[in-house]
Every structure is written in C-alpha cells, then in structure tokens.
Amino acid sequence: MFWADKIAQEIKEKRGDGPLIIRDEKTMSGRVHIGSMRGVAIHGAVGEALTEHGVDNEYYYEINDFDPMDGLPAYLDEKEYEQHMGKQLKDVPAPDGKAKNYAEYFANEFLEVIAKSGYTPKYYRASELYESGKMDPYIKMALEGADKIRDIYKKISGSDKPEDWLPLNVRCEKCGKIGTTKVTSFDGGEVEYTCHEDLVDWAKGCGHQGKVSPFGGNAKLPWKPEWAAKWGAMNVSVEGAGKDHSTRGGSRDVANAIATEVFNIEIPFDVPYEFFLVGGKKMSSSKGSGSTSKDISDLFPQEVFRLALIGKDINKQINFEPEGETVPTLYDQYDKIALAHESGEEDDFTRLYEYCQLPEVRKDIPKAFLPRFSQLAYISQMPHVDLEEQVKEMKEAELTDLDKETLKNRLEYVKYWLSTYAPERYKFEIQESMPEVSLSDLQKKALATLADFVKENDEITGQMMHENLHAIKEELEIEPREFFTAIYNIFLNKDSGPKAGWFLSVLERDFVLKRLEEAGK
Ligand SMILES: [Zn+2]
Structure with missing residues (x-):
C-alpha cells in the first residue's frame, strides 16, 4: 500500500x-x-x-x-x-x-x-499564536510545573537543569532581546528576570532586571515545552x-x-x-545556495516536484544530486509511472502518480505525451531542428494541444537545467569548423564510408542512419567506441554525445557530408 x-x-x-x-x-x-x-x-x-x-x-x-x-x-x-x-x-x-x-x-x-x-x-x-493568548494556559502550567519538566529532561534526555531553572524566555523590556534573559521567579501573575550579557555565546544582553507578565506575547517557552x-x-x-x-x-x-x-x-x-x-549532506540553512527549497523547486514543474518530495517511503532517505543524474532520472521515473497509470495498472506506483497530481484532477488526469527529458536536452541544443517534428516522431503520432503545451513547459525546465546543474556530458555545441582532432586510419576510413552513404541518399532518417552505422562497423571491423568517438570528435569536439544515428540525421545534410569528407581524407 x-x-x-x-x-x-x-x-x-x-x-x-x-x-x-x-x-x-x-x-x-x-x-x-x-x-x-x-x-x-x-x-x-x-x-x-x-x-x-x-x-x-x-x-x-x-x-x-x-x-x-x-x-x-x-x-x-x-x-x-x-x-x-x-x-x-x-x-x-x-x-x-x-x-x-x-x-x-x-x-x-x-x-x-x-x-x-x-x-x-x-x-x-507563531507571534499570532502567542499574542492571541492561546499559549497562556500552557505558559502558566509550565512555570508551575517547572520541577516536573526538569525531571522529564533529566529522565528522558539526560540533560541537567539547575534547581532554580524556569522554562521561559522573556523579552527584555529594555533591549528587546529574548535569547539573553533568565527568569528567576514566578508569582502566579508576573515573572522576574535578568537580561544577561553572557548567558549565551551568540547574543549579548543589556543587564536589565525587570518584572513583567509572561502572558500575551511577552515571553516564549523553550523549544521542547x-x-x-x-x-x-x-x-x-x-x-x-x-x-x-x-x-x-x-x-x-x-x-x-x-x-x-x-x-x-x-x-x-x-x-x-x-x-x-x-549532495549527501543535510546542509543547514546557514550555508549557501544549491540546496534551498527554492533552488530545487526551480528544477521541476509541480507534478515532478511532488514526486521528488513524496516519491520515497517516508522512512527512506532521499539523496538529491542536482549536479548528477537525479534530475533526468526523476523525470524518467515520472514518465514511467505516468505510462503505467495510463495503461490501467494499479499499484503503489500508479497511486504515487495520482498523488503527484492535485486532488481535484486525480480522478481524471489529462493525458499528455511526455518527451524524455534527456532526449529533449539533446534536441534543444541542436541547431535548425523542428522540435515539435522531433517529438512527433518520438510519439509516432500527431501532437495534441496538451502535448504541445507539455513540451513547451518541459523545454523550459530542460533549458534551465542545462544552464545550471546539468553535468558536462549532457551539454554540447556543434562545431562550426572542423576541430583539431587526431584520427586513426581506420577511423578515417569509417568516416569516409559514412560520407559515401550520405552522398548517395537525399533523405536519411534516424533509423536509416543507425542501421548504416551498424553496417559500417561490421564491414570495417571497427570497435563501436572507436567509431562513435570519431563522430563526436569531429562534430562536437567531445568524446561522447547523443545517440549517433539520430544525431546525424537531424543535422543539415550538406554540413554533415562536408565534415565527414573533410575528416575522412
Ligand atoms: Zn536586555
């Protein structure tokens, strides 16, 4: 359940x-x-x-x-x-x-x-709660039951409070500080207190001594009471x-x-x-950016943000790595449970999917095609690409208005992620001119063979390209890694990149041909 x-x-x-x-x-x-x-x-x-x-x-x-x-x-x-x-x-x-x-x-x-x-x-x-007087009966009980509270601290947490300790912090009437005062007596209506210069090491009191009512927002209880x-x-x-x-x-x-x-x-x-x-740490609020609720929420639309928050059983730790795989993985997980829910499955995951939605739409969740986040990241970095056309191919059907809206929305998050936390391997830039790379003879031969294939075909789909790459690999007995690295080297000046078949098919044909010929010489 x-x-x-x-x-x-x-x-x-x-x-x-x-x-x-x-x-x-x-x-x-x-x-x-x-x-x-x-x-x-x-x-x-x-x-x-x-x-x-x-x-x-x-x-x-x-x-x-x-x-x-x-x-x-x-x-x-x-x-x-x-x-x-x-x-x-x-x-x-x-x-x-x-x-x-x-x-x-x-x-x-x-x-x-x-x-x-x-x-x-x-x-x-909290100020409203105190000022409303609703805390007053408890303040009174705490002051009158100070001995009991002291015993509880001792018995349960092992901490010793001095004999004269009273569970209350009064706001000093002179300097306005509440962290520096020590209450010394309670007569049923008012407390006596001293504002100490050195009661705590994080604040300095003014030395004032006073008597005041502890009620109506003048004082607060220590955290546990x-x-x-x-x-x-x-x-x-x-x-x-x-x-x-x-x-x-x-x-x-x-x-x-x-x-x-x-x-x-x-x-x-x-x-x-x-x-x-x-990043494996329970950072305190006093540390810098990257781990605040705002920083993390900026990475997701509502439904995926909810998944980040409630997707794990409450007795399991969540370890979020914004600069690692967490973000694309979370989107993938969301897409997976969306698909399962759409297909009518009923288990803990599809129930979780329902909880990623607002209660008012849970009974009838609108169905949209969800283009894979990492794939979208690649496409969005390709010049001259019709995004909707690409996503239509992924879906293998026309896009509905909701599909288009979802794509637009997800694309915003993709771009934000690419500009902030995305690991290097997700980022690339098409090299306008041939980068300085050294290729082996076999790599050159493979690229030249690929150039011939492009020359012979006016229209090349991702699937055609994929099959051809495979054929060249077999024919020339070149290691896949060696072959693909050569491709990424000459187009991206990197050793890795998006799926090669798809990648080459969406680049401009003439550009691809020219670069392959140049590299294959
Ligand atoms: Zn003071």
Whole structure:
C-alpha cells in the first residue's frame, strides 16, 4: 500500500473520522533548506489521503517568527546583523529593507515554493499564536510545573537543569532581546528576570532586571515545552517530524512526556520521517545556495516536484544530486509511472502518480505525451531542428494541444537545467569548423564510408542512419567506441554525445557530408 494511504488508515483507526488538525512548522531563520519541504509534503499528502479515506481534516502550517535569532546565515552581513542577535525574528529587519521583518522576508520565498508544490496549508504566525493568548494556559502550567519538566529532561534526555531553572524566555523590556534573559521567579501573575550579557555565546544582553507578565506575547517557552504547548493550543491530532527530532530521548520524546505529564493533553499521531539530503549532506540553512527549497523547486514543474518530495517511503532517505543524474532520472521515473497509470495498472506506483497530481484532477488526469527529458536536452541544443517534428516522431503520432503545451513547459525546465546543474556530458555545441582532432586510419576510413552513404541518399532518417552505422562497423571491423568517438570528435569536439544515428540525421545534410569528407581524407 502507498505510504500515505497506510498512514491515513492508521490515523483513522486510532483517531476516528475527525475533524482532525494536522500541523507542521518552520522557523524562518534564513533561506529554507529543501529538507523542510519534505515535512510540508508529507503532512500535505497525509491530509489528502485522510480526505480520500473520509476523514475530515485541516492542515495548519506555522511560520515561526517568534524564535530568537541565534545564528547568522553566511550570506548576510555580519556587521549589520550582530546587533540583532538574540532578538525575535519578527523584530529583526528584513535583508531587503522591504519585507515586514526578517522572518517574513524568508517566508515569502518559502511560501512561493509551497504554493508551487500544490499543498495548501492554512498559515499562521507563531507571534499570532502567542499574542492571541492561546499559549497562556500552557505558559502558566509550565512555570508551575517547572520541577516536573526538569525531571522529564533529566529522565528522558539526560540533560541537567539547575534547581532554580524556569522554562521561559522573556523579552527584555529594555533591549528587546529574548535569547539573553533568565527568569528567576514566578508569582502566579508576573515573572522576574535578568537580561544577561553572557548567558549565551551568540547574543549579548543589556543587564536589565525587570518584572513583567509572561502572558500575551511577552515571553516564549523553550523549544521542547513549546512544541507540546502548541499541540494543546492548536488542538493538534497529527504532527510528524524529521529524524533528528525523532531519536530515542530526543526532542519528540521530551515534548511527548511534557504533553501528557504536565499539560494533560493527548499526544498527536506521529509521522517520523527520514532526511532529504542534497549532495549527501543535510546542509543547514546557514550555508549557501544549491540546496534551498527554492533552488530545487526551480528544477521541476509541480507534478515532478511532488514526486521528488513524496516519491520515497517516508522512512527512506532521499539523496538529491542536482549536479548528477537525479534530475533526468526523476523525470524518467515520472514518465514511467505516468505510462503505467495510463495503461490501467494499479499499484503503489500508479497511486504515487495520482498523488503527484492535485486532488481535484486525480480522478481524471489529462493525458499528455511526455518527451524524455534527456532526449529533449539533446534536441534543444541542436541547431535548425523542428522540435515539435522531433517529438512527433518520438510519439509516432500527431501532437495534441496538451502535448504541445507539455513540451513547451518541459523545454523550459530542460533549458534551465542545462544552464545550471546539468553535468558536462549532457551539454554540447556543434562545431562550426572542423576541430583539431587526431584520427586513426581506420577511423578515417569509417568516416569516409559514412560520407559515401550520405552522398548517395537525399533523405536519411534516424533509423536509416543507425542501421548504416551498424553496417559500417561490421564491414570495417571497427570497435563501436572507436567509431562513435570519431563522430563526436569531429562534430562536437567531445568524446561522447547523443545517440549517433539520430544525431546525424537531424543535422543539415550538406554540413554533415562536408565534415565527414573533410575528416575522412
Ligand atoms: Zn536586555
């Protein structure tokens, strides 16, 4: 069974027909790594599956703008941002000076990527949640249950909190920083705190001491109690998390214990999932480009992007190599499951294909001819080629309007890929004049024989050319590799290239003849 169906079934057995709240979140501390899109998509696909299984559900996504700035991405000016370290992301200025704040600036790009993926969660901000007062009862419970929370940390994750520790960060009324304060007492209504210069090594406090209400957005809970509190405040029934949170004794275990033992709420159904790696690494958001959700989403149209996100079982790691074979392979995989679906097969793969489409078209998916991505990459680099004509030959039938539109669309992605990540072996340029190459006598003889064949035939199809190349190979007893290398050498100044028969047949006949004769001398 397809993984999303399996999870939906399990949820239905355990939680009934709903309505259920699904939730996920991302802290907007910088450009968002593609790994976070896996969470967006898994929660989205589970929501879609629940709907199909008759379970009423709503998917909420939190833009976390309430966390402190505790690290600086490499692409930002350190001098400019140093002063803001320790402030909440909502209080840090946007890098472009236009967006409402730092968090919104990065959210803008990420929300565009989510829109492209076709998942449609309802968005809310962490600041709104705190300011609405919905977190207040949990803040109170956490402060009053500080001893219990301390014990839970000790018991589950083995971390020691000092005797006087209180699970709260207050925003300093003087300097506005939240990462630098330590709460020292709670009297049921207000907390006393000190803003320390050296509490953390990533931000400097101002030394202010104050007393303030911890409610209504003046303070925030530390991450693990906060996670549990959000489940309560948002009435969450389903929430998964990446592998890094889901290890034994990890943040999920701690949050679970706080939820049951301190807040007395039901733990959401967990959907733990593996990493989405880029180039074998789980790069942090602080690193440069190439692995952000935007970078990866730019490589695919919606349906193939969805395949990249949900195509693997959630307990399997995705390793994405933008500069390797990942991109053409993913398009090939998409075409394969599309074909299987069209032929009426029904298995996990055709179900996956349905999930690559938006729910509203899933029952009646429009059928378009999908020209192979790598083939299109080659054709698009050939001068004087009628693309539609070539694709018509691939299809062996006339192209419909939808075929043409699909071709146009896919071609945009081919061109983008060729100009960005495509490996060298996919790129070529027809050499206008004969490159400097050294050919053996046998290679020359083969090329001269090929020239004769071109001379004798006015119209040569790819198939004819292919058969003739084979015949010459046999006749002259030349190794295929030796022969083809000679062809690629003289036309592309490279040792490899697209399928030779097809390649030669789409070049201008006179040009081919002249080059072969020149090389065969
Ligand atoms: Zn301060």
